[in-house]
Amino acid sequence: MSSIKESAPRKKRNIFFHLKRKYLCIPYGVFLAIFVIIPILLIVWYAFTNEAGTPSFDAAISFFTTPSKWSVLLVSLFLGIQTTIICLLLGYPAAMFLANKKLNTNGILVVLFIMPMWINFVIRTGATRDLLDWIGISGGKYPWTATLVGMIYNYLPFTILPLYTTMLKLDRSQMEAAADLGCSPFKVFYKNVLPQSLPGIISAAEMVFMPVMSSYVISDTLSEGKITLFGNSIYLNFTNSQWNTGSFMAIIMLIIIGITMIITRRFDRGDAAQRRGGGLW
Numbered sequence: 001m002s003s004i005k006e007s008a009p010r011k012k013r014n015i016f017f018h019l020k021r022k023y024l025c026i027p028y029g030v031f032l033a034i035f036v037i038i039p040i041l042l043i044v045w046y047a048f049t050n051e052a053g054t055p056s057f058d059a060a061i062s063f064f065t066t067p068s069k070w071s072v073l074l075v076s077l078f079l080g081i082q083t084t085i086i087c088l089l090l091g092y093p094a095a096m097f098l099a100n101k102k103l104n105t106n107g108i109l110v111v112l113f114i115m116p117m118w119i120n121f122v123i124r125t126g127a128t129r130d131l132l133d134w135i136g137i138s139g140g141k142y143p144w145t146a147t148l149v150g151m152i153y154n155y156l157p158f159t160i161l162p163l164y165t166t167m168l169k170l171d172r173s174q175m176e177a178a179a180d181l182g183c184s185p186f187k188v189f190y191k192n193v194l195p196q197s198l199p200g201i202i203s204a205a206e207m208v209f210m211p212v213m214s215s216y217v218i219s220d221t222l223s224e225g226k227i228t229l230f231g232n233s234i235y236l237n238f239t240n241s242q243w244n245t246g247s248f249m250a251i252i253m254l255i256i257i258g259i260t261m262i263i264t265r266r267f268d269r270g271d272a273a274q275r276r277g278g279g280l281w
Helices: 002-047 058-064 067-099 108-118 121-135 143-167 172-180 185-196 198-214 217-222 230-239 243-266
Strands: none
Touching: 002 243, 058 067, 058 243, 067 108, 067 143, 067 198, 067 230, 067 243, 108 143, 121 143, 121 217, 143 198, 143 217, 172 185, 185 198, 198 230, 198 243, 217 230, 230 243
């Protein structure tokens, strides 16, 4: 009888705790509805209506029948892929270096690599423009190079951070076992380190590719207006009161981002979160 009496209050406490957790989700749900769901619905409404508010596919027809808009989209895709690849090639060894506790003993280097993220985005871009002008890579002469350098500089910290946090969790014992069994350093990296760091690579790619696709400040500032990206086109449509065309292009952007997330998540098996480790070395 005593055990039955004790289980009843415990059951009530569990139910109360479960209800409290449910109530804690309410602010998040309200925030999500106001700042995410409703704006997306408004974008869809503007995209498939005309200025009079009646249903219309004029914006979609205009987008698919205008070659200049397609060329802007292709240029943005190419720049996004190029920036992502270069950031991964530069950020991966940097993250390995930062995760090496023998080389990075006090963590100051991590702060130095991440510090640009704390500076205002517009200030960073303006400083990059002045630096490129000083070394002779101005946007007037080399608009693509200047824009690419600006993208890499602004988004390289977003590449290093997820790679660094992933490499801190790598299982050191697996690498030591592979080396003891006679694997070369390249095989240890290819067969062990690279697969374990794949979640970090995917996160880094998403954090670079998506913002580059929708960016317009960097290209507009560093190329001196000579390179127009998809984000620039959306911005110009909205500033020129072409809400329908701008909204439809925003939907295209959301679709591309969704497809990118689906493709990248197919490579992520999700088992890296279960690994344990205290650092790469």
